[in-house]
Amino acid sequence: MAFLDVGQGDAIYIEAPNGNQMLIDGGSGGQILPALGGVMPIYDRSIDAILATHPDKDHIGGLPLVLERYKVGKVFISGASSNTAVYKTLEEKIKGSEAEEIIARRGMRLRLSRDVYFDVLFPDVDTSLFKETNDASIVGRLVYKNESFLLTGDSPIKIEKYVASIDGKNLKSSVLKLGHHGSRTSTSEEYLGFVSPEYAVISAGCKNSYGHPHKEILALLEKFKIPRLSTCDSGTIIFTTDGEQLAHETAK
Amino acid sequence: MKTDTLLVLIFGFTSGVSLGSLTNFGWQFPIFFLVLGFALVFYGKSYRSQKIIFTISIFVLSVSLGLARVEIESYRYQNVLYPMENSRVVLRGVVDEFPDIREAGARLVVLSDSVFFDGATTTARERLLVVSDLYPTVHYGDEVELSGVIRKVKNFSKSGEPFDYSAYLSKDGIFHEIVYPKISIISNDNGNIVLQKLFSIRERFSEKLKKSIEEPEASLALGMLIGEKHALPKALTETFKHAGIIHLVVLSGYNISLVGQFFMKIFSFLPLVARTIFGGVGIILFVLLSGGGASAVRAAVMAGIALFGTATGRSYEAGRALFIAAFVMLLENPNLLIFSPSFQLSFLATFGLIYLSPWIAKYFWRIKGKGFKELLSQTLATQIAVLPLLVYLSGSVSTVAILVNLLVLPTVPFAMLGAFVAGALGFVSAAIAVPFALSTSLILSYTISISQFFSSLPQSFVSVGFAPAWVTVLAYVAIVFFVIFKKDSELILKKTKNDFNKK
Numbered sequence: 181m182a183f184l185d186v187g188q189g190d191a192i193y194i195e196a197p198n199g200n201q202m203l204i205d206g207g208s209g210g211q212i213l214p215a216l217g218g219v220m221p222i223y224d225r226s227i228d229a230i231l232a233t234h235p236d237k238d239h240i241g242g243l244p245l246v247l248e249r250y251k252v253g254k255v256f257i258s259g260a261s262s263n264t265a266v267y268k269t270l271e272e273k274i275k276g277s278e279a280e281e282i283i284a285r286r287g288m289r290l291r292l293s294r295d296v297y298f299d300v301l302f303p304d305v306d307t308s309l310f311k312e313t314n315d316a317s318i319v320g321r322l323v324y325k326n327e328s329f330l331l332t333g334d335s336p337i338k339i340e341k342y343v344a345s346i347d348g349k350n351l352k353s354s355v356l357k358l359g360h361h362g363s364r365t366s367t368s369e370e371y372l373g374f375v376s377p378e379y380a381v382i383s384a385g386c387k388n389s390y391g392h393p394h395k396e397i398l399a400l401l402e403k404f405k406i407p408r409l410s411t412c413d414s415g416t417i418i419f420t421t422d423g424e425q426l427a428h429e430t431a432k
Numbered sequence: 433m434k435t436d437t438l439l440v441l442i443f444g445f446t447s448g449v450s451l452g453s454l455t456n457f458g459w460q461f462p463i464f465f466l467v468l469g470f471a472l473v474f475y476g477k478s479y480r481s482q483k484i485i486f487t488i489s490i491f492v493l494s495v496s497l498g499l500a501r502v503e504i505e506s507y508r509y510q511n512v513l514y515p516m517e518n519s520r521v522v523l524r525g526v527v528d529e530f531p532d533i534r535e536a537g538a539r540l541v542v543l544s545d546s547v548f549f550d551g552a553t554t555t556a557r558e559r560l561l562v563v564s565d566l567y568p569t570v571h572y573g574d575e576v577e578l579s580g581v582i583r584k585v586k587n588f589s590k591s592g593e594p595f596d597y598s599a600y601l602s603k604d605g606i607f608h609e610i611v612y613p614k615i616s617i618i619s620n621d622n623g624n625i626v627l628q629k630l631f632s633i634r635e636r637f638s639e640k641l642k643k644s645i646e647e648p649e650a651s652l653a654l655g656m657l658i659g660e661k662h663a664l665p666k667a668l669t670e671t672f673k674h675a676g677i678i679h680l681v682v683l684s685g686y687n688i689s690l691v692g693q694f695f696m697k698i699f700s701f702l703p704l705v706a707r708t709i710f711g712g713v714g715i716i717l718f719v720l721l722s723g724g725g726a727s728a729v730r731a732a733v734m735a736g737i738a739l740f741g742t743a744t745g746r747s748y749e750a751g752r753a754l755f756i757a758a759f760v761m762l763l764e765n766p767n768l769l770i771f772s773p774s775f776q777l778s779f780l781a782t783f784g785l786i787y788l789s790p791w792i793a794k795y796f797w798r799i800k801g802k803g804f805k806e807l808l809s810q811t812l813a814t815q816i817a818v819l820p821l822l823v824y825l826s827g828s829v830s831t832v833a834i835l836v837n838l839l840v841l842p843t844v845p846f847a848m849l850g851a852f853v854a855g856a857l858g859f860v861s862a863a864i865a866v867p868f869a870l871s872t873s874l875i876l877s878y879t880i881s882i883s884q885f886f887s888s889l890p891q892s893f894v895s896v897g898f899a900p901a902w903v904t905v906l907a908y909v910a911i912v913f914f915v916i917f918k919k920d921s922e923l924i925l926k927k928t929k930n931d932f933n934k935k
Contacts, residue, residue, distance in 0.1 A: 210535035213647035
């Protein structure tokens with residue numbers, strides 16, 4: 181599992197032991213392509229599934245380019261729409277490709293390999309009328325035996341609360357990708373407590389105009405003594421696991 | 433030494449153009465030189481050494497011509513957009529050039545039709561720079577409606593040194609920009625029909641190639657083949673600059689002359705004239721594929737001349753062709769001389785190939801392999817010829833450039849050929865393109881790894897500070913004198929040899 185360095189934005193590449201691949205978000209633009217080139221084999225021109233957590237540019241901006249260049253099996257979307265040029269382009273590219281478009285809903289389990297699966301935890305409702313696209317972010321958990329990764333998209337604290345109220349202790353994961361690039365609008369103390377991760381990952385560009393990650397969040401991680409990894413400091417971060425042991429390496 | 437009237441004329445004209453580009457005295461200046469020139473002609477009639485006076489008057493008259501050419505150019509752009517600066521407008525126009533798609537956004541050149549400003553619509557035929565997002569995807573010839581704030585092109589600082597972006601763009605007749613406007617596409621196919629066809633072939637070709645080769649190798653291949661340098665990741669562009677091989681990804685004379693050489697090799701069983709024609713045809717096809725922009729045509733002309741010069745060893749004719757070509761290009765667009773680094777660099781590289789490489793080759797008489805000797809002397813020649821300008825432009829020197837070039841250049845023809853075949857076969861079937869795409873990828877990764885390794889070494893890119901312009905000019909004067917002196921001494925050598933033989 182690789183948290184790709186795409187500047188300010190999210191892009192997470194997953195490869196299961198049997199070779200099945202999944203891409204969660206695609207950064208804001210062209211940076212995704214060399215980043216994918218770095219983690220995928222030179223001959224591989226296909227990706228089995230793409231998941232677009234929500235229709236903001238820093239998450240889907242690179243996906244039309246991925247659809248142009250790779251053969252994609254399935255595309256999962258949140259169901260929230262956006263009036264932006266980038267979202268319209270993504271919709272056109274999905275329709276123009278052979279990929280199957282699926283609206284992700286709680287209860288769906290995407291099986292990548294015999295022991296590796298991705299559970300959709302949110303949304304559990306129709307998000308097409310949501311005013312805030314961040315609220316519609318797909319929250320999901322990737323599980324491989326004893327190791328797991330919780331991916332929060334840009335979900336704000338109120339959605340975290342909601343998810344925690346349903347899943348509670350089941351949110352416990354080895355790695356948490358902090359919501360909204362480490363913004364103070366996500367990652368409440370309570371949520372961090374439920375997840376209690378071994379590592380926290382921040383996917384953000386250096387010197388971004390939003391000031392991500394916010395110092396409150398860094399203080400919170402400090403308080404719980406959770407080591408953090410950020411794509412700004414480390415470049416692409418790759419976690420490898422056999423389901424029992426977790427190791428990671430960074431590009432920088 | 434025999435004076436060469438044609439060279440005097442070209443030298444005078446370029447002096448006039450540079451003088452005119454750097455100063456702003458209006459029409460008095462060319463008229464003054466014109467009068468001075470004619471006065472010299474009349475005065476010369478009653479003077480003994482008529483030849484010198486004649487040469488001087490030719491020079492003065494061509495200076496006047498150069499000045500006048502710059503003056504006329506300034507009339508071409510009576511821009512109606514000036515009163516609208518810094519206000520919100522709705523502008524309609526047609527995308528006038530192949531869009532420059534970068535990692536994080538796009539740059540378009542739009543030729544406006546009409547502008548809605550201050551409650552009224554006026555017609556305006558002006559070229560503007562549009563800085564936009566990647567989406568919506570805009571193509572050449574699209575009619576677009578832009579709503580945003582119009583402003584004068586701003587200068588910015590590029591690696592420490594203030595970069596005169598407005599002067600750089602003004603050479604293409606662009607004085608204004610709209611940054612991140614709201615863009616809507618109204619209709620397609622409003623451009624030049626021939627260009628539209630060429631660009632659509634180019635686009636489909638690169639689409640096929642991008643499908644079969646991963647990034648950043650695909651962008652590198654396209655950079656070599658069609659000069660799409662901005663699609664490369666910024667960090668890699670920096671790496672190439674530091675390693676001294678950035679010329680591979682701009683549509684430089686180098687890649688084009690490779691194509692010419694390749695065609696000449698294929699037809700090596702034919703006589704020289706036929707081979708050269710095929711080389712020329714190859715170059716034309718290549719320029720068509722690249723979309724046939726003005727800078728591509730210029731680079732191709734230079735490349736053709738360099739090819740002719742190095743293949744035949746006729747440096748006199750090749751040099752003459754180079755000066756005439758430069759003269760014609762400046763006659764067409766005088767702004768190139770001072771404001772276009774790509775024009776300057778390809779002129780200098782060609783100059784080096786023609787005049788310096790045969791001389792350098794002599795010092796490598798020990799080296800047996802003809803191919804390697806050629807590569808070495810040509811690399812050194814172009815590096816020497818462009819070095820003073822590169823130092824002036826970037827304030828730094830790549831200390832590994834020659835080594836990296838020697839390691840990388842031999843693979844470039846294979847990479848270009850492989851990428852071309854992979855892209856072309858992509859039209860037939862993606863599956864049969866795979867072996868070509870894979871081998872091309874491997875070659876290109878080699879180029880990337882080599883340049884990454886060498887640019888990561890300490891002191892690979894040494895900052896020497898920005899030299900003042902006169903130092904750069906002085907360096908070139910020295911090179912030119914060297915070339916002239918060397919030629920004369922060779923003539924003398926030959927003469928004495930002949931004399932000796934006679935005895």
